[in-house]
Structures are given as structure tokens and as C-alpha cells.
Amino acid sequence: MPRRWLAWLVFSVFLGNYGTSDLGAQGGAVQLEGQAYLPLPLVATRIGMNSYWLEGYQTFRLRSQWTNADFPRAGRTIRINGVRVDLGFSTRLHKEVLHISVHDYGKVLRAILTPQVFNQPFRVRRIVIDPGHGGKDPGAVVARPALQEKDIALKTSLYLAEQLRAAGFEVVLVRDRDVFIPLLERARIANRHRADLFISVHFNAAANANARGIEVFSLTPAGQPPSGRSGLTAVDRAVHPGNALDARNRLAAYHIQRALITVSGEVDRGVKTGRFAVLRPLECPGVLVELGFMTHAGTASKLRSDAYLRGLATALARGVIQYRDHLGRFID
Numbered sequence: 001m002p003r004r005w006l007a008w009l010v011f012s013v014f015l016g017n018y019g020t021s022d023l024g025a026q027g028g029a030v031q032l033e034g035q036a037y038l039p040l041p042l043v044a045t046r047i048g049m050n051s052y053w054l055e056g057y058q059t060f061r062l063r064s065q066w067t068n069a070d071f072p073r074a075g076r077t078i079r080i081n082g083v084r085v086d087l088g089f090s091t092r093l094h095k096e097v098l099h100i101s102v103h104d105y106g107k108v109l110r111a112i113l114t115p116q117v118f119n120q121p122f123r124v125r126r127i128v129i130d131p132g133h134g135g136k137d138p139g140a141v142v143a144r145p146a147l148q149e150k151d152i153a154l155k156t157s158l159y160l161a162e163q164l165r166a167a168g169f170e171v172v173l174v175r176d177r178d179v180f181i182p183l184l185e186r187a188r189i190a191n192r193h194r195a196d197l198f199i200s201v202h203f204n205a206a207a208n209a210n211a212r213g214i215e216v217f218s219l220t221p222a223g224q225p226p227s228g229r230s231g232l233t234a235v236d237r238a239v240h241p242g243n244a245l246d247a248r249n250r251l252a253a254y255h256i257q258r259a260l261i262t263v264s265g266e267v268d269r270g271v272k273t274g275r276f277a278v279l280r281p282l283e284c285p286g287v288l289v290e291l292g293f294m295t296h297a298g299t300a301s302k303l304r305s306d307a308y309l310r311g312l313a314t315a316l317a318r319g320v321i322q323y324r325d326h327l328g329r330f331i332d
């Protein structure tokens with residue numbers, strides 16, 4: 001039996017089925033600042049990885065044959081194979097041992113590092129692409145060079161559709177021209193078509209003209225604050241239909257961000273979470289990609305180039321294929 005499967009077997013026996021095992025996952029947990037936390041060395045053992053501090057004791061590493069996952073002494077952003085991934089809660093040192101919240105163990109680490117936890121076979125064949133904004137809603141607008149988010153989102157989405165179809169996927173576009181479609185309707189289109197994956201395509205804008213880079217969002221799991229905000233509020237407790245797929249949402253976001261950063265060479269702003277209206281009602285895995293800042297002068301001039309937008313679409317398609325293939329490894 002290959003080591004990967006042996007690790008999986010041990011892991012499965014320990015945890016039971018994914019999705020019903022959160023209590024099992026709490027074995028060995030301690031309460032820190034109101035959240036259940038697990039020691040990372042124990043987590044590493046459970047998922048068949050080695051673990052150790054890097055020199056300087058600022059970074060704790062989980063390592064396997066395929067993966068490095070690096071955790072800060074205190075912080076909400078880890079790196080998985082170099083890609084920034086936001087946690088719901090900060091890592092914490094407790095008795096000189098680094099801990100991760102039980103939440104993030106389930107919603108981030110198990111989702112990305114051990115996709116064999118998806119014990120129900122599923123396909124990734126029909127992709128619904130949602131070009132952001134449209135019609136009376138231009139999205140972000142910059143004057144020089146004149147750019148409207150709705151236009152470049154549509155162009156990039158059309159390139160992406162072409163590339164995914166060439167790779168054998170079925171594609172449905174929420175819009176293929178300049179029309180306004182309400183956010184809820186966009187998600188409903190994905191649900192009606194029984195999509196296997198939903199990708200909402202956007203570009204960023206910020207008051208700070210130096211802000212740049214690419215980020216990919218999935219729906220924030222219930223019980224966590226979204227990226228960029230700490231402390232739990234009432235909205236953090238609501239459970240949306242899209243939360244049924246937290247693990248697959250995050251796995252898709254990770255593979256898409258990884259491909260985008262590798263292909264574009266852009267600044268990695270990370271795999272983040274947010275409660276976007278277009279992601280909340282989804283009955284399939286979904287991500288919202290922010291492919292660059294229109295308010296950054298260097299980026300804006302690149303975004304005027306169709307070749308650059310086509311390159312972004314190529315990266316997105318590669319991320320979708322890697323997500324599909326990564327899952328496929330575990331389905332016999």
C-alpha cells in the first residue's frame with residue numbers, strides 16, 4: 001500500500017467521515033481565547049507530515065513529499081507551497097508549541113492538504129463563468145487609461161470559456177454581452193445548470209494607488225470572521241447554502257490562486273474569504289477572483305492588452321484543471 005494511502009487509512013480511522021467528524025478532530029484540543037486549538041505537531045502526525053521550526057523560530061513548517069505548509073508564530077496568513085492562504089483565526093503559541101484553531105484545521109488544512117477526505121466521488125465538468133458587473137453597473141472605472149471593470153471582466157471570461165471548452169469542459173456564461181444581471185440571479189443560473197464550479201471574474205480598485213496583486217475569495221465558513229476583520233459578530237454565525245461546500249470552495253480557490261500567481265508573476269495577495277452575495281446562495285463550489293488593481297498604473301496599462309487578459313484566462317483554466325485533477329487522484 002502506498003504511504004499516502006496508509007496515512008489516509010490511519011487518518012480516516014482516527015477521524016471517521018469528513019463532515020461528521022468535527023468532534024473527533026477536537027481530540028487533544030485546548031481552549032485559547034474562546035476557540036478550540038490543536039497543537040500543530042499533532043496535526044502533522046495525523047495527516048502524515050513532518051513538522052519542525054525553521055531557523056529563527058519565526059516559522060513552523062509541516063512538510064510532506066509534495067507539500068510545505070508554513071505557519072507564522074502569530075498570524076492569520078500561512079503559506080502552502082508558497083501561496084498565501086488566510087486562516088479564520090490567528091495561530092497561537094501555547095506552552096511553547098504552535099497551535100492552529102480546530103476550525104482552520106477542518107476548513108483549511110484538511111481541505112487543501114488532504115483532499116482524500118472528500119469521500120464522495122464528484123465530477124468537475126460543467127463550469128459556470130460569471131463576468132462581474134455589466135450594463136448599468138460598470139464596476140470599477142478608471143479614467144486614464146479609460147477602463148471599465150465590466151468590459152475587461154467580460155473579455156477575460158470569454159477567453160476563459162474558449163480555453164475551458166478546448167480542454168473538454170462544458171461552459172455556461174452568466175452573460176456574454178454588456179447586460180445587467182442581479183447578483184442573486186447569477187448564483188441561481190449556476191444552481192439551475194447544476195454547475196460543478198462557479199467562477200466570478202472581477203478586477204480590483206483601491207484608494208491607495210500602490211495596491212496591486214491578485215487575490216481569490218471563497219465564501220467565509222460560518223463561525224469565522226472574513227479576511228481583513230477579526231472578532232466574531234452576529235453575521236459570522238449565519239450559515240449560507242454555499243457553506244455546505246466550504247472545503248471544496250477553499251480547495252478550488254487555492255488551486256486557482258496558485259496558477260494565477262505562477263503564470264502572471266503578479267503579487268500574491270492570497271486565498272481569502274468573504275461573504276459575497278454571489279457566493280452565498282451557491283449549491284456548487286464557487287470562487288470570486290480579483291485579477292488585478294485597475295487603480296495601479298502599471299497594472300492598468302497591462303489590463304488594456306488583450307494578450308495579457310488572455311494570459312490571465314489561461315492561468316484560470318490551468319487552476320481549474322489542477323483542481324479537477326487533484327480531486328481525481330483520489331477517485332477510483
Ligand SMILES: [Zn+2]
Pocket residue numbers: 132133139140149202203
Ligand atoms: Zn467587481
